Amino acid sequence: MRGIHIISTAPFFAKNPNGAYSMNKFELYTVVLSALSWKSLGNEIIMASDKKGAEYIDSLGIRNVWDGMENVIPDDLEGINPKMFWAAGKLFALREFSAPLAMIDLDFILWKMPELPVNRIVAAHRENLTPSVYPEISSFKFKRPFNTEKMNEKVLPMNTAFLYLPDESFKQYYVNRSIAFMKSAADCSDYLCYMVFAEQRLLSICAEEKKIGSQVLMDKDELFFPRDDYTHIWGAKQIMKDNTQSLHDFCDRARKRIRKDFSAYEYVIGKIEEAFSPF
Secondary structure (H helix, E strand, O other): OOOEEEOOHHHHHHHHOOOOOOOOOHHHHHHHHHHHHHHOOEEEEEEEHHHHHHHHHHHHHHHHHEEEEEEEOOHHHHOOOOOOOHHHHHHHHHHHHOOOEEEEOEEEEOOOOOOOOOEEEEEEEEOOOOOOOOHHHHHOEEEEOOOOOOOOOOOOOOOEEEEOOOHHHHHHHHHHHHHHHHEEEEOOOOOOOOHHHHHHHHHHHHHHHHOOOEEEEEOOOOOOOOOOOEEEEHHHHHHHHHHHHHHHHHHHHHHHHHHHHHHHOOOOOOOOOOOOOOO
16 A cells, blocks of 8 residues: 655745754654554555655655655645645645555554555544534635535544545545635635645545545544554644653654664664754
8 A cells, every 4th residue: 555644845934934944853753653664564655745845855864764755745835825724735745646545644653554445535533523623614715716515514524644545536526625725715814724624624525525435543532542553643742842851752762663673774763863963
């Protein structure tokens, strides 16, 4: 099964036009483990990026972690507001790779191969329709027409930290609808509701429209329970950013895991540590 990781640097440079793109140390260890574990399960993993994302990975000297790197994400996101639609790169990457495929977030690791049916979407988990995150569709404002008529507002959004899409025609329908929504939306300061609608709620709506079944890896109530099949560090990111000891402990565990299970890639540890060396 082909999997894809995605780096889109446009949101970073929208906030830091003169900055130098980089990832945190814990993020690098996580994405390396994510790629290596996925490959160890008998799969292929591709890094999909824009030009500057690819240059960053090359500067670290860790390109060989992936089975390939492809610059398929437009640097300008085809005019989409990168602050407002900070995950737009994921949809552009999906557009360029044929189904069946799995999209894996950089902070998500699969230690065991999940069931991937030939006729059902598989996502990380379902989301509640919390009004502050998933408001009524009629509340969205548009700068050009986007048809929201007959959309089923009752279907639960699907979190795409992991997303398996088995069918090419459905994948393209979902991706095209999502990109059209992002291009049609009026610019505003809502950097959450519009993005999760485009990526996660539209996924469920499109699946319901096309009568495509779906299932999830876990119940959302299990997100913060220890598991031996998946690791999602989303909830721990801010802790590691704020607490040096937590960062050190996590990276130490990651290094031990690489040495133990993926010894052929032990050189990556040196590359990552070198990138964060003060000298």
